[in-house]
Amino acid sequence: MFSKACEYGIKAAIFIATKSYEGKRVSPKEISAEIDSPQAFTAKILQALVKHNIINSVKGAYGGFEIDKTNIGNVKLSQIVNAIDGDSIYSGCGLGLEKCDENHPCPVHDKFKGVRDELKHMLEETNLEELALNIKSGASFLKL
Amino acid sequence: MFSKACEYGIKAAIFIATKSYEGKRVSPKEISAEIDSPQAFTAKILQALVKHNIINSVKGAYGGFEIDKTNIGNVKLSQIVNAIDGDSIYSGCGLGLEKCDENHPCPVHDKFKGVRDELKHMLEETNLEELALNIKSGASFLKL
DNA sequence: TTTATTTCGGATAAATTTATCCTATTTATA
DNA sequence: TATAAATAGGATAAATTTATCCGAAATAAA
Numbered sequence: 001m002f003s004k005a006c007e008y009g010i011k012a013a014i015f016i017a018t019k020s021y022e023g024k025r026v027s028p029k030e031i032s033a034e035i036d037s038p039q040a041f042t043a044k045i046l047q048a049l050v051k052h053n054i055i056n057s058v059k060g061a062y063g064g065f066e067i068d069k070t071n072i073g074n075v076k077l078s079q080i081v082n083a084i085d086g087d088s089i090y091s092g093c094g095l096g097l098e099k100c101d102e103n104h105p106c107p108v109h110d111k112f113k114g115v116r117d118e119l120k121h122m123l124e125e126t127n128l129e130e131l132a133l134n135i136k137s138g139a140s141f142l143k144l
Numbered sequence: 145m146f147s148k149a150c151e152y153g154i155k156a157a158i159f160i161a162t163k164s165y166e167g168k169r170v171s172p173k174e175i176s177a178e179i180d181s182p183q184a185f186t187a188k189i190l191q192a193l194v195k196h197n198i199i200n201s202v203k204g205a206y207g208g209f210e211i212d213k214t215n216i217g218n219v220k221l222s223q224i225v226n227a228i229d230g231d232s233i234y235s236g237c238g239l240g241l242e243k244c245d246e247n248h249p250c251p252v253h254d255k256f257k258g259v260r261d262e263l264k265h266m267l268e269e270t271n272l273e274e275l276a277l278n279i280k281s282g283a284s285f286l287k288l
Numbered sequence: 289t290t291t292a293t294t295t296c297g298g299a300t301a302a303a304t305t306t307a308t309c310c311t312a313t314t315t316a317t318a
Numbered sequence: 319t320a321t322a323a324a325t326a327g328g329a330t331a332a333a334t335t336t337a338t339c340c341g342a343a344a345t346a347a348a
Contacts, residue, residue, distance in 0.1 A: 001145065001233065004336065007240040014251055027294075041337045047296065060345025061293040077252070089145065096151040099288050107158055107275040107284045108221070111266050119259045131251040140251045144243055148306065171324075185307050191326065204315025205323040 006084040009045045011035035011142050013080055016055055016065050017072045017132035025064030036143040045084065052083035073129035081123055090120045150228040153189045155179035155286050157224055160199055160209050161216045161276035169208025180287035189228065196227035217273035225267055234264045 002010070015034045019026045028046060032039040046065055049055045054075060055067050067075065081089065093100035094112040101109075134140040146154075159178045163170045172190060176183040190209055193199045198219060199211050211219065225233065237244030238256040245253075278284040 001236075001238060004240065007238075011239055011251075038337055040339070043295080044297090044337090050295090057295060058345085059293090059295045059343075060347095061291095062346060063294050063344090065295090092145075094145060094151075095155055096148065097285070097288065104288070105284050107155075107278060107286065108270070109284065111270055115259060115263045115266060118262060122255050122259060126252070126255055134251060140249050140253065141241070142251070144241065144248070182307055184309070187325080188307090188327090194325090201325060202315085203313075203323090203325045204317095205321095206316060207314085207324045209325085 001089075002081065003085050005041075005045050006081055008035065008037045008042050009049060009080050009084045010077065011037070012042060012046060012065075013049065013055060013067070013075065013128060014131045014135060015142060017067050017075075017128045018135050020067045020069055020072065021132065021136070023069075025058060025062070025066045027064050031065070034142055048083060049080065052079070054079055054083060067128070072132060073127050075128040076124055077126045077128075077131075078120070078123035090116060145233075146225065147229050149185075149189050150225055152179065152181045152186050153193060153224050153228045154221065155181070156186060156190060157193065157199060157211070157219065157272060158275045158279060159286060161211050161219075161272045162279050164211045164213055164216065165276065165280070167213075169202060169206070169210045171208050175209070178286055192227060193224070196223070198223055198227060211272070216276060217271050219272040220268055221270045221272075221275075222264070222267035234260060 012031050012035055015031055016026055028039050028043040031037075031046070032042045035042075046055065046057070050057045050065075055065050057063070057065050093106050094108050094116075095106040097104075097106045100106045131140070135142060156175050156179055159175055160170055172183050172187040175181075175190070176186045179186075190199065190201070194201045194209075199209050201207070201209050237250050238252050238260075239250040241248075241250045244250045275284070279286060
């Protein structure tokens, strides 16, 4: 469904959010340990999230990654997915046709519509706040 | 969503079905031309579909690939997806956790459940017959 | 200003997926 | 039986994704 890079990106953002609520910045080392991902690769993904203004980075001593506490609720999963995997999940044809729409549909166009729309809706409605709070409360997990 | 191999496999199976209704066998060359895919790679995928008993192959002169006319309606998309991509779409965790279920959910487990179930249901309920008939009637397309 | 710490970013390598090529094997027909 | 036509399958290459390494740049604090 998502690339590994995207999975790491989502989990990293959630973890950063939980720490940002505590006013703490986190390093790629802490992040990769917490989400069980390769450190250097995760660092690359964090760079991408920074460039897309989804998370903030602070260089130098006592630096690290963080998200503005007041903005955590505004960050939608769709932004993260879009930043890393692009919009192919929404806009792309399920069977890879170059051109696929109501007027020139692939064989599964209509049947996929529901699934795609539900996925899109879910990603656009889910924000980091609720996901981070569920992690903090122990209702959900980032690894294992 | 699906691998390219799987996209090719689905489109190839649909095309074979349309030809099988006419009692005609088709070659990898015809198939790849019709679904706009690399011929040799497509041939490998056809081999996999044969091994999974989703399509039949007949070697030698006047041979080719076909599907029993009486069985076309019984072939579900889920069988093709399963044969090529495995069951990761259904059973795998959306964020790649090794263990992810009600008791130990990833952050998006519940939110993904609906999407996954709808996708699964759609793949299990859609058969080659309806897809092939839509191609024959010009209601849907396999390329461009 | 120096030092320690930390992200940034380029180069490269490993793994996986996608794709190609060529020979062997099978089979219908002349 | 010989021949032509077709799938089967192994070896290999190209492209993409995933992953690692290391030096440069930036920054806080001593």
